[in-house]
Amino acid sequence: MSLRQRPLQASNSTSRTTSEPPGQPTNPTQPNCHPSTPPRKGIRLNRILGRIVPIILLIYIAFAYDLVVVRYAHRHLYLQRRRTLLPIVWLLPAHGLFLWSLRAYLRVFFAHSPQYTNKSSGLISWLRTNFGAAFPDPDEAQQLEQQRLNTLATSLSNTEVKIELCQADGQPLRCWRDNCRARLKAFRMRHCGDCGTCRVGFDHHCAWFDNDVTAPATLRAFVAFLASIPPLYVIAFGPLFPSAWHTLKQIKDFTASDAVIRSKWYNKWYSWIGGPAFRWIVGYALRASRWPKPSKDRWPHESPRTPVLVALGAVFVFVATALAASSLTQLRRAMLTVDLERAKAYGKLRLQMEKLEKLTNGSDVEKLTAIRQKMETLSPTQYFKVSTKDKNSGEEKESIVALSPEEGLLSRGSAWANIGRFLGLKQASSSDGPAWLLSEPALRKILQAAALLPRENSN
Structure with missing residues (x-):
């Protein structure tokens, strides 16, 4: 997921004018002229996890729904305790939050390229079209960038201006990986090695969804899903916390009085091979296998499964909270x-x-x-080729401008403005386009460095 086309040498100056005509063919010795690399056939861990993690989430949701709705709400509260209003008042907000969370998850899971729906049919295509987000088309992204530039350069009445992302030597910045086939790169376009294509506003490939998280196409749904997990966990499992703790204590007391489990596991030296945690997990599984079957004297939700589901839910909450906090912290800095x-x-x-x-x-x-x-490949500094053409004389010029994050390459202003832009909030994105476009201040700095706009007075 890195740019592999930057040159070995970078110019120290932030702007320079080149004498070569814009249409000059590229020298075969330049880095941009190597053939595209075939798609990688090696095993990628992220792709394997992307196949496994959604299945684990689906299995967990099925067991959790059975515990919360069927065993506790229906069998215990409604049938045993004859409570009617309490399950309704409790389950309505729980189901509402669950459906909202599911909608956010499916929007990322079924996200697709715009060309997908034109070439596919069937159930999967229908699900992607109706539930998944659409990734921005890279070619349309470049056209939108040029339209914004034309609007900004209206004050240059006799000059046509074009800005392209490039290398330090002015060569076009292209992607040669997988099936991109020398695709021109736009600002904030990165290649996903797991999907084998470039994504506009690429953030990362998430194994939870087996799909790409991009700003703002799926980043907003990604953060919404993560933010919904803690309250959903508290609402759904909150009434079961005492039962889970009571069941855990019962299993512990049962183990202390069961000689078979002690002789088969706890008294053996090999029970310590995997450490205390492994010893306890295997012991818990043995206790669960010898746990008495449900009876009329025991509640329907009182089983070894209850503490396990509550504990796994706590793990999901911790991971989701950490990911959401990390994402928002980065977005505050426009990263x-x-x-x-x-x-x-x-x-x-x-x-x-x-x-x-x-x-x-x-x-x-x-x-x-x-x-x-x-280091040149990973350098945060971006280079832009500013091409100008005088409408009267036909004179053409080119300038290479370097802009770093410290000079305002990424930021949109305040922390909340950055977060709002990347999450695609209407009030934040209506005036300046999507978050993956260059901001207007950054465009102005590029034009100022190319001597097309007057520099602002520092006073």
Whole structure:
């Protein structure tokens, strides 16, 4: 999920004018001229997890629904205790929140490219069309970027302006991975190695959904799903907390009085091979297998399954809360997950290069060059080729402008403005387009660096 086309050398200046005509063919020795690489056939862990995790979630939801609705609400509250109003008052908000959470999950799980519905038919296509979000088309994203630029450059009445994402030497920035086939890259477009294609506003490929999370197409639904898990857990399992704790204590007392379990497991040396946690889990499974069958004296929801489901739900809540907090913290700084991971990798490479320079005094040129090449690949600084054409004289010029995150490349303003933009809130995105587009201040800085707009007075 990284850009692999940046050159080895980068210009130190933020703007320069080139004398080559825009239509000049690319030199075969340039990095952009290698053939596209075939799709990777190796095993990717994220893809394997993407097949397993949704199934685990589905199984957990089925068992949890049986425990909460069937065993506790229906059999215990309604049939045994003759409560009618209480289950209704409790289950209505629980089902409402569950359906809202399910809708958010399906929007990410069934997200698809715009071309998908035109080439597929059947149940899966219907589900994707009606429940899934549509990823922005990369070509349309570039057209929208140019339209915004044309609007901003209306003050340049006699000059046509075009801005393209490029390398430091002015070569077009293309993706050669998998099936992209030298696709031109736009701002905030990243390649997903798990899906084998470029995504506009790419954040990360999530194994929970076996799909890409992009801003704002699926990022809003992703955060909404994560935020819905803690309240849904409390509402659904809250009445069962005392029963789960009571059942856990009963199983513990049952184990202490059962000589068979102690002789088969707890008194054996190999019970400690996997550590205390493994010893306790296997012991719990043995206790559950010898747990007496349900009777009239025991509540329907009183089973070894209850503490397990409550504990697993707590794990889901912890993971979802951590992911939601991490995502919102990054969005406050206008950073997506892929930006953070690339920044971490860039920092590690910089420390590695500094350490190697100290050890070898700069003599190991081959390794240092390889590290610099990787650093250029992961550099947060973006380069833009500004092409201009005078409508009267027909004179054409090109300038290469570098813009870094510190200069306002990513940010949209305040923290709440950044969050609102990336989550696709109407009040935040109506005036400046989608979050994956360059902001108007960033566009102005690029045009100012290319000497097309006057620089703002610092006073």
